[in-house]
Amino acid sequence: MQRDPIKLKWLFLGSLITNTGISFIWPLTTIYMHEYLHESLTVAGIVLLINSVFTIIGNYLGGWLFDHWKPYPTILIGIFTATISAGLLIFWHGWPTYAILLIVLGLGNGMVATCINSIATLIRSKQPSYVFNVLYFTSNLGLVFGSLIVGYVLPLGIEYIFTIAFGMFIVFFIMAFLTFRGLDKSKQNVRKGKVLADDNTQTREKLPISLLLLTLFVAWIAYEQWQSNISAYMLHLGMNVKLYSHLWTVNAALIVLVQPFLTHFDDYLLQHLRGRLYIGFAFFCSSFLILIFARQFIWFVLGMTVLTIGEIIAFPAVSTFVNERASFKEKGRYQAMVTIAASAGRAVGPLIGALIIESFSYPILFIFCSVLIAIFTLFFVGSGFKKAQR
Known part of the structure; x- marks a missing residue:
């Protein structure tokens, strides 16, 4: 070995x-x-x-x-x-x-x-x-x-x-x-x-990788709303900054507690990698549907809980999916694309959210985030069906 x-x-x-x-x-x-x-x-x-x-x-x-x-x-x-x-x-x-x-x-x-x-x-x-x-x-x-x-x-x-x-x-x-x-x-x-043979080949399944990276990009656009515009929305509803900070305590606690649990089942999750990604992004999508109806703090806690579970399930699996399909000579390039997709989503997320809020409303922003993630996830799901039919 x-x-x-x-x-x-x-x-x-x-x-x-x-x-x-x-x-x-x-x-x-x-x-x-x-x-x-x-x-x-x-x-x-x-x-x-x-x-x-x-x-x-x-x-x-x-x-x-x-x-x-x-x-x-x-x-x-x-x-x-x-x-x-x-x-x-x-x-x-x-x-x-x-x-x-x-x-x-x-x-x-x-x-x-x-x-x-x-x-x-x-x-x-x-x-x-x-x-x-x-x-x-x-x-x-x-x-x-x-x-x-x-x-x-x-x-x-x-x-x-x-x-x-x-x-x-x-x-x-x-x-x-x-x-x-x-x-x-x-x-x-x-x-x-x-991996000499792999070194002379091109990266496989470029379309699924591209669609997954686009899904990661839009997921980070949505995620950034929690770190920027949702705080203002909670203040607008009469809540304070302290309550908003408690949401990130929930986020941190769930990651620390749940992530090691998932790691314990790594072999099973690796065998069902696509399913893991589908479920993770579905949770992501659902968290913003919850926010549409959020008026009390408990709804924001529920939304953050669903978001964090989706984050834990999906985000680490993206790097794994890309790594499995990238040729050895392009490992660095494709891992760079994963970090670039996340960084780009973080960069434009607050601005996109602010523009939608100013032009429409917070509920429209939440619907936009949910629909955007759902569309790109479905595109990614479709790439799996096309491969299976070959």
Whole structure:
């Protein structure tokens, strides 16, 4: 049995560290720019959009370099870029330096995110589906840790936030430098040996992959409504910000509790991968149908619960589905496309939602999200039937 290029614990720990570090910074962007730097919400929105664009560029660059160059220096460059940006933010976080460094941080973080997913495709001791499931768990656990700690550290000063993030990126860089060295050799060995035939073939089932990535893209457009416009809707209904924050406590608790349970049934879920994706996106779709009737807090809790279950079922399975159908020489490229689809959905989601709300209403937005996810999921389902008929 071929050895893994790195020990799985280092890959999982790296995912946990980088997501914790980044979650110290990104949730504060709008608040910090508006309340501390006295820039308008429009300016903050533009900065976040540019940041998302550079994250997408980082996603693509990380995948391209992983395939056409070397994985080891690629991920080190990504971590180094994020580390330097966070370090400079400790001392220079005024306007416009803050915005520029945040955008550079997005570039580095985009490279790292794609590299981590791409490294998962080189693991041989466990099924890729298992690795992607655990990576999804560690990334969300990191976001939970970071978001919780920020609330206690921010009153001490914004410099402390950037210092902790910088420290975490330093730890990740040192860990990757010492433990990720086998990546290049492993990729070369696998290319020469086990998957030589696959290396000379093109990626299979490009249409299903494209339709699944489009479904992921629209799912993230919908998901972003929970992180942006739904908070305003709850305030409009007379609820407070504290209740809105409780929704994300529900989200975090479900991910921490349910994700390991699903990982336990990884073999069964891998055998029914398409069914897992269908069910996950169906839950996603249903969560917005619930919101149409939401007037009390309990309905929002129900909607968030259904959304999170759909997220846990579907999102890690996307990387697995794409990995199984991508040729070895294009593993990095296609994992980059997964992260790009998610990043693009996050980038345009708040704007699309705001335009629909301003032109129509919140219920119309919820119907739009539900219908959009349903349509693209059905397209993806149809691609499975076409394959079966061949």
